[in-house]
Every structure is written in C-alpha cells, then in structure tokens.
Amino acid sequence: MTKGIFPLDQFSGLRTPFYFYDTDLLRKTLQIVKTESEKYNFHVHYAIKANANDRILSIINSYGLGVDCVSGGEIEAAMAAGFSADKIVYAGVGKSDWEIELALDANIQCFNVESIAELEVINSIACSKNKTAKIALRVNPEVDAKTHHYITTGLKENKFGVSMELLDKVLDRAISLSNIELIGLHFHVGSQITDLSVFNDVCTRINIVLKMVEKKGVSIQIINVGGGLGINYQDPNGDPIPDFARYFKIFNENLQVKEGQEVHFEPGRSIVCQCGSLITRVLYIKEGVNKNFCIVDAGMTELIRPALYQAYHLIENISSDEIAEKYEVVGPICESSDCFGKDVELNKAHRGNFIAMRSAGAYGQIMASQYNCRTLPAAYYSEDFK
Ligand SMILES: *Cc1c(COP(=O)(O)O)cnc(C)c1O
Numbered sequence: 001m002t003k004g005i006f007p008l009d010q011f012s013g014l015r016t017p018f019y020f021y022d023t024d025l026l027r028k029t030l031q032i033v034k035t036e037s038e039k040y041n042f043h044v045h046y047a048i049k050a051n052a053n054d055r056i057l058s059i060i061n062s063y064g065l066g067v068d069c070v071s072g073g074e075i076e077a078a079m080a081a082g083f084s085a086d087k088i089v090y091a092g093v094g095k096s097d098w099e100i101e102l103a104l105d106a107n108i109q110c111f112n113v114e115s116i117a118e119l120e121v122i123n124s125i126a127c128s129k130n131k132t133a134k135i136a137l138r139v140n141p142e143v144d145a146k147t148h149h150y151i152t153t154g155l156k157e158n159k160f161g162v163s164m165e166l167l168d169k170v171l172d173r174a175i176s177l178s179n180i181e182l183i184g185l186h187f188h189v190g191s192q193i194t195d196l197s198v199f200n201d202v203c204t205r206i207n208i209v210l211k212m213v214e215k216k217g218v219s220i221q222i223i224n225v226g227g228g229l230g231i232n233y234q235d236p237n238g239d240p241i242p243d244f245a246r247y248f249k250i251f252n253e254n255l256q257v258k259e260g261q262e263v264h265f266e267p268g269r270s271i272v273c274q275c276g277s278l279i280t281r282v283l284y285i286k287e288g289v290n291k292n293f294c295i296v297d298a299g300m301t302e303l304i305r306p307a308l309y310q311a312y313h314l315i316e317n318i319s320s321d322e323i324a325e326k327y328e329v330v331g332p333i334c335e336s337s338d339c340f341g342k343d344v345e346l347n348k349a350h351r352g353n354f355i356a357m358r359s360a361g362a363y364g365q366i367m368a369s370q371y372n373c374r375t376l377p378a379a380y381y382s383e384d385f386k
Pocket of ligand 1: 050070188226228267268362
C-alpha cells in the first residue's frame with residue numbers, strides 16, 4: 001500500500017522519526033532547473049546550507065550544479081560529495097582564519113566578501129600562501145523581500161553585505177589589495193520569496209550598482225544574484241516544483257548583462273524543500289480542556305522551523321482515511337515551543353499512525369539537534385524502496 005508518495009508498508013518496520021526523500025521529485029526539479037537556466041547560460045550554485053545530506057548532494061552534483069557554502073564544514077561536505085572546488089563559492093559574514101585557509105588551499109572559485117575587515121584578513125592569509133583570492137563583494141541592495149523578518153537579509157539595518165553608502169570605499173580597498181582579485185558582485189535579499197516582483201526590484205537595484213561600479217573602471221565578470229525563490233508550503237501535492245521558468249526569465253529580461261559577464265544563482269530551498277518529509281508516529285492522543293493534543297514522536301529536535309520562525313508545514317495523517325478532526329500537534333521535547341501546529345485538521349488519529357510533515361527537505365534535517373539526548377534522525381530515499 002502507498003499513500004500518495006509514501007510506501008507505507010515499507011515504513012512499518014522503521015524506527016520513527018525519520019526523513020523521507022522523494023528522489024524522483026528531486027531529479028525532476030533539478031532537470032527543470034538545468035533546462036531553464038541553460039536557456040540563458042545562467043550558472044546555478046546550490047546553497048548547501050538548505051540540506052547537506054550526502055545522498056541529496058550526490059544527486060545534485062550529478063546535474064552539474066555548483067555549490068554555495070557558508071562555512072568550512074560545508075566546503076568539506078561539498079568536496080566529499082564530489083563537487084569540484086572550482087564550482088564552490090564561499091559566503092558568510094564571519095569567516096574564521098582556518099576556513100579561509102581551507103578555501104584557499106582547495107582553490108575554490110570565489111569568496112563572497114562582506115567588509116573591509118574581512119578583505120584585509122583574506123588578503124593577508126592569501127599573501128602568506130602566495131595566492132590570489134578571487135572575491136565577489138556582497139552588496140546589500142536594500143530591497144524589501146516581503147518575507148518573514150528573520151529571513152530578510154537585504155534591508156539596510158541587516159548584518160549582511162556592504163551597504164550602498166559604503167560601497168565606493170570598500171571597492172577602493174578591494175582594488176588596492178595585492179592578493180585580492182575582485183571578479184564579481186554578490187546580492188542575496190532573503191528567503192522564501194513568493195512574490196516574484198521582488199526579483200524585478202532586485203534586478204533594477206543590481207543594474208544601478210553595476211553602472212556605478214563600471215564608472216570606477218572596475219570590470220565585473222560575475223553577477224551573483226543569490227537565492228531566495230520560495231515554495232508552496234500550503235500545497236506541496238498540487239504545486240511541487242517552483243516556477244523556475246518564470247524566475248530565470250525575469251532575470252534574463254531585466255538584468256543588464258554585458259558581453260563576457262556570467263550570471264550566478266544560489267537557490268537552496270526551491271531545489272530540495274518539496275522532496276523531503278519528516279515522518280513520525282502518533283504516540284498518544286491526549287484530551288485537553290478545549291482541544292485534543294496529538295503527541296508525536298518527532299519534535300523540534302528533528303524539525304525546528306515551526307518553533308524557530310513560526311513556520312507552517314502541511315501535516316498529514318497518512319495512515320488514516322477517517323473523518324478529519326482538529327488537533328494541536330506537539331512533540332515530546334521539554335519546551336513549550338515544541339509545537340508543529342495548532343488547529344491542525346488530521347484524519348482521525350490513533351496511536352501508531354504515521355504522520356507526514358511535508359515540505360521539510362530544506363532547513364529540516366540539517367538543523368536537527370540532539371537536545372534531550374535524542375538521536376539524529378535517519379533518512380530514507382524513495383528510489384531505495386522500489
Ligand atoms: C541562505 C542563502 C541562500 C539560499 O537561500 P534559499 O532561500 O534557500 O534559496 C543563497 N545565498 C546566500 C548567500 C544565502 O545565505
């Protein structure tokens with residue numbers, strides 16, 4: 001028996017909670033990303049922070065994408081999964097010396113740099129190794145991503161990027177340093193952007209910055225527009241793949257790209273989110289005063305997004321066809337925020353039923369913790385159940 005995409009019979013012997021990845025959907029998504037981006041010669045680097053599971057990475061690598069990393073550990077994970085260093089870019093507001101050394105030793109494609117202080121440290125480490133660090137400056141384009149404030153990064157008060165006011169000064173410093181080669185500009189305004197007109201605004205701002213930089217006589221080879229394309233958390237069954245065709249088309253139509261310039265993208269969530277579900281079992285139905293709690297064996301330790309940013313995940317009882325009832329779905333962790341949803345409509349739930357938390361492929365497994373001395377969740381893949 002399967003329920004939707006889930007091979008329920010094969011779940012019965014497995015210890016819950018675990019992540020289940022629909023690798024067919026992942027491959028379909030990657031094929032579309034590849035086809036649509038190649039139409040315009042766009043380069044795509046997968047933002048590995050969304051999910052660094054080794055099987056997922058090796059599938060992504062097989063479609064020829066590069067990787068966007070934000071730590072030394074991510075660079076190591078990318079290389080272990082077979083990505084070549086010349087397709088790795090390294091971003092992040094706080095790079096440690098050992099991470100910079102690791103990236104220089106590996107000969108990665110580019111550092112995305114966010115401040116003069118960081119430029120100077122990378123320059124001096126590169127100098128000591130007799131190397132030149134290729135860098136892109138991360139510019140804060142001051143565009144409102146119209147998304148949750150925790151995941152908005154492009155506003156002026158944000159810690160990310162160089163603000164427009166300081167850009168001139170930072171560019172001058174970058175050009176003056178002997179072991180730094182400025183090759184690009186980098187922009188990333190936020191995550192889970194579903195109003196695609198935001199990307200029109202991003203293009204407009206980038207065009208302004210490019211003009212300003214050109215006036216200084218700096219030649220820019222790489223325009224990295226970041227990630228942030230959102231997905232449909234409400235309807236993962238009806239809308240499993242984001243509209244990459246429209247997304248890339250917006251950039252093709254609005255970004256003023258010169259001969260010889262490359263446009264780079266860094267999607268994370270939009271590639272991996274819909275292929276992952278967290279599978280958990282119902283432990284108890286607990287009667288409350290005005291509601292029933294559905295207590296499951298997964299908690300914020302396996303999927304922290306609801307507790308961390310009040311994120312919504314579609315929750316389905318995949319073991320029952322009985323008439324839906326309302327539950328507050330909670331985990332076993334000793335924190336009040338360990339709640340997956342209030343007023344959740346589930347097919348009438350019983351102890352032992354399997355519950356799927358959908359759209360959990362991004363910022364799910366990778367954020368798991370061992371709080372309460374729990375074991376990190378296992379992962380299973382649809383292609384292994386055939
Ligand atoms: C997080 C991040 C991304 C990926 O964001 P998604 O919303 O998952 O696409 C891309 N680039 C940078 C610099 C990031 O920090």
